[in-house]
Every structure is written in structure tokens, then in C-alpha cells.
Amino acid sequence: MGERSAFVARQRVGRSKRPRPGRRARLRRLLGTALTIVAVAAAGGAALRWLLTTQHFAVASVEVRGVSRVPPDQILAVAAIPRGTNIFRLDTMGVAGRVESLPEVRRADVVRELPNRVVISVEERRPFTLVHGGRLHWMDEEGRLLGASPEAVAPPMPVISGLSADELASMRTAPGPKARAAIGVIRALLRSGNGLTAEISEIDMSRREGPVLYTVDGVEVRLGTEDWDERLARLEGVLAQIATQDVRTVDLRFRDQVVFQRGGTR
Numbered sequence: 001m002g003e004r005s006a007f008v009a010r011q012r013v014g015r016s017k018r019p020r021p022g023r024r025a026r027l028r029r030l031l032g033t034a035l036t037i038v039a040v041a042a043a044g045g046a047a048l049r050w051l052l053t054t055q056h057f058a059v060a061s062v063e064v065r066g067v068s069r070v071p072p073d074q075i076l077a078v079a080a081i082p083r084g085t086n087i088f089r090l091d092t093m094g095v096a097g098r099v100e101s102l103p104e105v106r107r108a109d110v111v112r113e114l115p116n117r118v119v120i121s122v123e124e125r126r127p128f129t130l131v132h133g134g135r136l137h138w139m140d141e142e143g144r145l146l147g148a149s150p151e152a153v154a155p156p157m158p159v160i161s162g163l164s165a166d167e168l169a170s171m172r173t174a175p176g177p178k179a180r181a182a183i184g185v186i187r188a189l190l191r192s193g194n195g196l197t198a199e200i201s202e203i204d205m206s207r208r209e210g211p212v213l214y215t216v217d218g219v220e221v222r223l224g225t226e227d228w229d230e231r232l233a234r235l236e237g238v239l240a241q242i243a244t245q246d247v248r249t250v251d252l253r254f255r256d257q258v259v260f261q262r263g264g265t266r
Contacts, residue, residue: 057087060116067122069146070104078102079110079120087112095120103172104146129157129186131179132202133168143175143183157186157197158213162206178205185211188228196236209253215239224253234258 051057062081064072079095092110099108099120107123125140130149138146139160145168160182163171170176175183182205189197200221202214210225219239223231231252238250238258249261 051088052086055084057115059083059085059087059090059118062118062120065119065121067124069124069127070102070122074102075099075105075120075122081118087114087116087118090118103144106140128183130155130159131163131168131171132159132161133163133165137168139171139179141183143171143179144173145171158189158200158203160203160205162204181205181211185213185223185228188232191229192232192236196232196239199236199239219247220249222249222251222253 127138213221251259
């Protein structure tokens with residue numbers, strides 16, 4: 001191959017240009033694209049209408065799982081899911097909220113199981129101790145009232161008393177200061193050991209000076225409003241000391257001092 005001559009080197013060689021499509025061709029392409037989009041949207045709309053209207057996805061059964069204290073029929077009544085409801089139209093969060101409105105329910109999850117079944121999984125609140133307010137009511141560890149006890153029971157924790165009707169009513173949604181304080185006393189008792197917890201039968205929250213405990217032998221223990229762990233640590237030894245004595249009241253509200261009351265005198 002020879003070298004280009006100076007004459008040829010100075011020449012410019014133009015590139016061949018593709019013919020540009022005409023205006024009509026561009027319009028035809030745009031129109032075709034638009035028709036394709038419309039067709040896809042129409043097909044999608046038709047499919048969505050079919051999903052929301054076909055009896056294939058109509059709710060045929062509702063199953064309740066995880067309950068032991070709350071009757072399944074009560075869960076179903078509160079959930080209020082009509083048979084035949086389209087499963088995709090079902091407001092699962094709304095159903096869960098209605099079920100969680102029951103005092104005994106801590107959490108509820110609602111799951112669609114295609115094609116036509118709904119499952120409600122329930123986490124119940126666990127009874128912690130009893131509250132005395134005209135009749136006995138179960139309470140959970142957060143201070144939420146769960147409902148009346150249908151029969152006489154021996155709770156593993158002291159019974160809470162001395163709460164007003166308004167305070168009991170508030171415990172169905174959010175426990176008040178006295179209910180929270182009573183739970184604090186029970187937790188302090190549990191930290192002190194099972195032996196002392198078994199000695200206490202009742203926690204009276206009606207006094208201004210703080211919780212008052214009653215032992216299974218009827219001894220009144222004035223606990224005060226603070227330092228419960230330290231005072232309860234002293235109480236176990238005090239109860240052992242007075243086991244054979246006629247002591248009616250033990251006052252632990254004074255620092256480094258225990259006051260006894262025997263048969264009406266101190």
C-alpha cells in the first residue's frame with residue numbers, strides 16, 4: 001500500500017448520512033407507543049377489577065389463633081369481617097385495631113391467606129395479680145385491667161386494693177400513678193425473694209403516706225413512698241423476729257429504725 005499523495009491528503013472525505021425519518025413516520029411511531037400504553041393500562045384495569053370483584057377471592061373463613069382465655073367467638077365478633085368480603089378490600093389494620101381494643105388482647109396480627117381465608121393471630125395479656133374493687137379483677141404486668149375473675153383463686157402475687165372506681169376504670173386503657181406504684185412494690189418484693197413475696201397477701205394503695213402491706217398473719221406493714229428495696233430487705237428479718245409476738249403494726253418509714261405496735265400500744 002502506497003502513501004497518499006499531498007493532493008489526496010488535503011482532500012476531505014464526507015461521511016454518508018442516513019436519511020432522517022419523515023414527520024409522518026415519527027407520528028406513526030408515537031401513535032403506536034401511545035396505543036400500546038393504553039392497551040396495557042386497560043388490561044391492567046380489567047385485571048384489577050376482576051381481582052376486586054371475583055368470588056374466587058371472597059372471604060369464606062376466618063381463623064383465630066393463639067387464644068386461651070378469650071373465646072374465639074368474641075374475637076370474631078369484634079373483628080367484624082363479613083363473609084363474602086373481597087380479601088383484597090379487607091382493611092387488615094382496622095380489623096387488628098378492633099381486636100386489640102379488647103382488654104385481654106395485647107397484640108393482634110391479621111393475615112390474608114389466598115384465595116379466601118383470613119387468619120387472626122392473637123397475643124393475650126397474661127394475668128399478673130388480682131385487683132380488689134368491689135369484686136376481683138385480673139391485672140397484667142403493665143397495670144392493664146383484664147376483666148373480672150369468674151371464680152375464687154389464690155393468686156401468686158399479693159392482691160392490690162384501695163383503688164377508686166375512676167382509677168380502676170383508667171386501668172382498662174392506661175394505669176394511673178397508684179396502679180403503677182403497686183406494680184413497683186410487687187416487683188420490689190420479687191427482687192427481695194420468693195420467701196417474702198409469699199408472706200404478703202395484700203397491698204393497700206388508699207393511704208396518702210404510701211403503700212401499706214398486710215401479711216398472711218394480718219400484720220400491717222407501713223412501707224412509705226420510697227426506698228422500697230432497702231425497706232423490704234429489712235422486713236424479712238423483722239417478720240422472723242416478731243413471729244412469736246403479738247405485733248399488729250410494723251412501720252418501716254423511718255431510716256435505720258423499725259417501729260412496732262403491739263396490741264394497741266407502741
